[in-house]
C-alpha cells in the first residue's frame with residue numbers, strides 16, 4: 111500500500127531496518143542498538159507515525175526519558191516532524207509526581223512536603239557514629255540505590271549480603287541509618303524524591319479508579335535509554351501498563367515501545383538494571399525486538415576507537431557499521447599537568463573555532479563534575495564562551511527566583527496554563543533589555559526560556575494544574591538529578607560522561623583519562639570496572655567528526671600535587687589509532703604515511719626541512735606550519751572572491767590544514783589527502799602546489 115505523503119516523509123532519511131522499526135505493529139516493541147544508530151530518531155518518528163496513521167491519540171501518549179533535557183529534545187524533534195499536537199514527555203519522577211498530586215487532591219489527602227536536602231537529614235544520623243570515615247553523601251547514595259532497587263530498610267541487610275555488595279559502612283549500621291532515615295521522614299510528614307515512584311505504584315495498586323484513570327490518560331508509552339531503567343521505575347511502568355505486581359511474564363498486548371543500548375548501561379551504581387532491556391522478550395510474550403547495525407553519527411575512525419574501548423568480549427552486540435565519510439584519526443595527548451591540559455584544550459578549541467565551526471560544536475567531557483572547574487577557569491582566561499551542564503543552579507538564578515516569586519504572590523488556585531503568557535512576557539522583557547553576556551548570549555532570557563519550557567512541560571502533563579501545583583512540581587523536578595539547562599546557545603559545553611549520554615557534538619575532547627578517574631577510584635570490582643568502561647564508550651561515541659583524548663601526568667588537589675597514570679583504556683584507544691593508520695592499498699592514510707616517511711628520510715639525510723613530520727600523537731593538520739596555512743588561506747580567499755565559490759567549498763579548513771602539514775609536491779600526493787578529490791586536484795592542484803613552492807622558496811632565501 112502506498113504511503114500518504116506525510117508518512118512517506120517520515121520514512122525519508124531512514125534505512126530499511128529503521129523504517130521497519132518505525133512501522134512495526136508489534137506491541138510491545140524493543141529496539142536494541144548501539145550508539146548513534148538512530149534509536150532516538152526512530153522513537154520520535156514512531157511517535158509521529160502513530161499520530162499520522164491515526165493509531166494513537168497524541169494526548170494519550172507519554173514519552174518517558176531520564177532527564178528533562180532528553181524530554182525537551184524529544185518535544186523539539188517531534189515539532190520538527192510536523193507533529194503539532196502536544197505529546198506529554200517527562201521523567202518517571204515528574205510524571206509520578208504530577209499524578210500523585212492529582213490523587214492527593216482528589217482523595218482529600220494532604221500533599222506531603224518534599225525533602226529539601228537528603229544530606230541535611232542524613233548527616234546527623236551518620237555523625238552520631240564514632241567513625242568519621244564515612245561521608246554522608248555516600249550514605250545518601252546508598253539509600254538511593256536501595257530505593258531504586260525497591261529494597262526496604264528491613265530487607266536491606268539480607269539483600270546486600272545476597273549480592274555481595276559492599277556498603278559505605280557496615281551492613282548493619284547502614285541498615286540502621288536507612289531505617290532511621292525512613293522513620294524520620296515519616297515523623298515529619300515529608301517524602302523524598304525517590305518515594306514518589308513507590309507512592310505512585312502504591313496508589314495504582316490500591317486505588318483502582320485512580321489506576322484506571324491514569325491508564326486511560328496515558329495509554330501509549332515510549333521510553334528512551336531503556337538500559338538505564340531501575341526496578342522502581344520499571345515497576346511504575348508496569349503499573350501504568352496494568353501488569354500485575356511480581357509477575358515474571360506478561361502475556362498480551364502492551365502499547366509500549368522502548369529503545370536502548372546495553373553497551374551504554376551506566377547507572378547500575380544507582381540501581382539501574384539493563385536486563386529489563388536485554389531480557390525484554392523473556393518478559394513479554396508478544397514482544398518484538400529489532401536491532402540496528404548502522405551508525406550515522408561518527409566517522410569510521412571514531413567508531414574504531416569506540417569499538418576498541420568496549421573491547422572484545424565486553425560488547426553486547428555486533429560492532430557498528432560506519433556511514434560517515436572518513437575523518438581524522440582520534441588523538442591522544444599527554445599533558446605535564448592538569449593545568450596544562452585545560453589550557454591546551456582551551457587553545458585547541460580557540461584554534462578550531464570559526465564561523466563555520468561555532469562554539470556550540472565543541473564539548474569537553476570529564477568523568478567527574480569537579481573537573482569542570484579547571485576548564486571554566488581556562489576558558490574564562492581566553493574568553494571562550496562556555497557552560498557547565500548540570501548542577502542545581504537553575505533555581506538560584508536571580509531572574510528565575512524573581513519569576514517564581516511573582517508566581518508565588520499571584521493567586522495559587524487559578525489554572526496555571528493561563529500564566530504562561532506572563533512568563534513569555536518576562537522573556538521578551540529580558541531580550542528587550544539587551545543585557546548580553548559573552549558572544550552576545552542573553553543568559554537571563556535563556557534561563558527564562560528554560561522556565562517557559564518547564565511550564566509547558568507541566569501543562570502537558572497536567573493541563574488543569576494550578577499555579578501552586580506548578581510551583582510545587584518545579585521545586586521537586588528541578589532539585590532532582592534531572593536538572594538540565596538549555597543547549598541551543600552558542601557555547602562550548604563542559605559536562606560529565608554521564609550527562610553527555612544521548613547527545614552529540616562535532617568535536618569532542620575527552621579529558622582526564624587517568625587511573626582514578628577512568629576508571630574511577632571507587633571501582634574495585636569487575637562489575638564496577640565494566641561500567642566504567644561502558645562509560646568511556648558513551649563519552650567517545652558522542653563525537654561526530656573529531657575526538658581528542660587527553661590525560662595529565664600530574665594533578666593538583668588542594669595544595670597536594672600527585673603524579674598520575676594513564677587510563678588503562680588509552681592502550682585500546684592507541685591500538686585503534688594504529689589500526690586506523692595502518693597502510694592499506696588505495697587508502698589515503700597509506701599514501702600519507704608514504705609522504706611522511708619520505709619527509710622523515712629527507713630530514714634525517716639533512717635535506718633542508720620542508721615537509722612537515724607528524725608527532726605520533728597529533729592528528730594531521732594540527733601540526734601545520736601556521737605560515738604555510740596562512741599562505742594557503744590567503745590564496746583560498748582570493749580564489750573565493752574571484753570565483754564566487756564559498757571558501758569552505760574550495761577547501762575545508764581541516765583539508766587546508768592537512769595540505770599545509772603534508773605539503774604535497776604533486777597531484778598524486780595532493781589527492782592522497784583527506785577531503786581532496788580528483789575534481790579539486792584538477793581544479794586547484796597546480797595553484798596549491800605553486801603556493802607551497804613559493805613558501806619553500808621564501809624559506810630557502812631566508813636561510
Ligand code: ATP
Nearest residue numbers: 123124125144145146147148149150151406407612
Ligand atoms: P545514542 O545511543 O547515543 O542515544 P541514538 O541511537 O539515539 O544514539 P540518534 O541520536 O537517534 O542515535 O542518531 C544519531 C545521529 O545520526 C543523529 O544526528 C541522527 O539525526 C543521525 N541519523 C540517524 N539515522 C540516520 C539515517 N538513517 N540517515 C542519516 N542520519 C541519521
Ligand code: MG
Nearest residue numbers: 149150151612
Ligand atoms: Mg539516543
